[in-house]
Amino acid sequence: MTERSDSGDTESGSYVEAGEFDRDTRYLTTRITADGRDGYPVESGRYRLVAARACPWANRALIVRRLLGLEDALSLGLCGPTHDRRSWTFDLDPGRVDPVLGIERLQEAYFARDPGYARGITVPAIVEVGSGRVVTNDFAQMTLDLSTEWTRFHRPGAPDLYPEALRAEIDEVADLVYRDVNNGVYRCGFAGSQDAYDAAFDSLFARLDWLEERLATRRYLVGDTITEADVRLFTTLARFDAVYHGHFKCNRGLLTSFPALWGYARDLFTTPGFGDTIDFVQIKQHYYLVHTDINPTRIVPKGPDLSGWLTPHGRDVLGGRPFGDGTPPPPPHATEQVPSAHTPLAA
Numbered sequence: 001m002t003e004r005s006d007s008g009d010t011e012s013g014s015y016v017e018a019g020e021f022d023r024d025t026r027y028l029t030t031r032i033t034a035d036g037r038d039g040y041p042v043e044s045g046r047y048r049l050v051a052a053r054a055c056p057w058a059n060r061a062l063i064v065r066r067l068l069g070l071e072d073a074l075s076l077g078l079c080g081p082t083h084d085r086r087s088w089t090f091d092l093d094p095g096r097v098d099p100v101l102g103i104e105r106l107q108e109a110y111f112a113r114d115p116g117y118a119r120g121i122t123v124p125a126i127v128e129v130g131s132g133r134v135v136t137n138d139f140a141q142m143t144l145d146l147s148t149e150w151t152r153f154h155r156p157g158a159p160d161l162y163p164e165a166l167r168a169e170i171d172e173v174a175d176l177v178y179r180d181v182n183n184g185v186y187r188c189g190f191a192g193s194q195d196a197y198d199a200a201f202d203s204l205f206a207r208l209d210w211l212e213e214r215l216a217t218r219r220y221l222v223g224d225t226i227t228e229a230d231v232r233l234f235t236t237l238a239r240f241d242a243v244y245h246g247h248f249k250c251n252r253g254l255l256t257s258f259p260a261l262w263g264y265a266r267d268l269f270t271t272p273g274f275g276d277t278i279d280f281v282q283i284k285q286h287y288y289l290v291h292t293d294i295n296p297t298r299i300v301p302k303g304p305d306l307s308g309w310l311t312p313h314g315r316d317v318l319g320g321r322p323f324g325d326g327t328p329p330p331p332p333h334a335t336e337q338v339p340s341a342h343t344p345l346a347a
Contacts, residue, residue: 066332161228185250234274279338
């Protein structure tokens with residue numbers, strides 16, 4: 001996702017808003033479904049997921065795609081960790097061009113859909129390869145549809161991340177986590193007044209305290225298996241000490257100061273499909289290089305020490321079955337592996 005306004009300097013834009021940060025949630029809500037009711041049926045090879053490892057919202061789609069085994073049905077284009085105020089760019093590809101879509105900027109796919117598109121050029125986005133048009137950037141619905149509409153292409157042993165019997169509870173927990181934690185860290189970091197920051201800070205840590213209590217006696221957020229709710233919380237927790245604590249002033253305490261949450265985060269990090277999507281180098285580059293109104297020097301910190309992510313978590317004593325009746329995903333495709341220098345998993 002690109003959290004920007006239309007003001008600010010030409011290259012990076014401005015992020016801090018007067019008063020309270022208000023995220024623009026007007027997404028392209030066209031859905032890709034099994035019955036194709038919006039004109040876009042689920043088909044193998046027809047679409048390309050465009051994401052960025054740095055972005056927590058896109059990271060959700062990367063995890064769900066991995067867990068469900070959709071790599072062969074839904075190809076992946078990865079943008080680099082930084083962007084200017086115009087668009088995410090394909091800095092990591094030869095010639096800085098996506099090899100499948102043939103574009104330099106994700107903006108081109110949005111303009112192919114709507115030449116007058118005036119909102120943020122966000123990731124994740126799913127692009128129809130043949131037309132080059134963005135179909136959807138509705139990140140919340142996107143992962144639910146990967147779970148419920150793309151079942152024909154799920155791998156054998158794929159987990160049920162959105163079990164029907166638990167959907168109401170998953171939605172309730174996910175909504176609270178989104179409001180106070182996923183978006184709450186941005187409401188702290190992009191607050192334009194002391195009152196707005198204080199309110200966001202208090203809501204964030206009140207919810208983290210609530211999560212700490214909830215996870216003290218259960219291994220996962222809802223039920224006894226990994227669900228969509230866990231995916232949504234994890235991507236924020238993975239960035240908390242590396243970025244949000246300092247850069248966004250979410251500094252009542254580090255994630256490591258919450259025993260249950262820290263154990264829970266480490267448990268998921270070492271679960272196939274989660275930690276192997278996390279690129280700590282790109283995460284830090286994104287926040288510290290792009291948000292120049294918060295970090296005008298663009299200095300990227302060397303810390304924190306990441307070795308703690310691999311320390312024993314002890315969460316197994318709480319029971320639970322990570323994949324339910326399913327199985328872990330195989331290792332990521334060679335072309336989609338996070339560089340070993342960017343993750344403690346290869347240490």
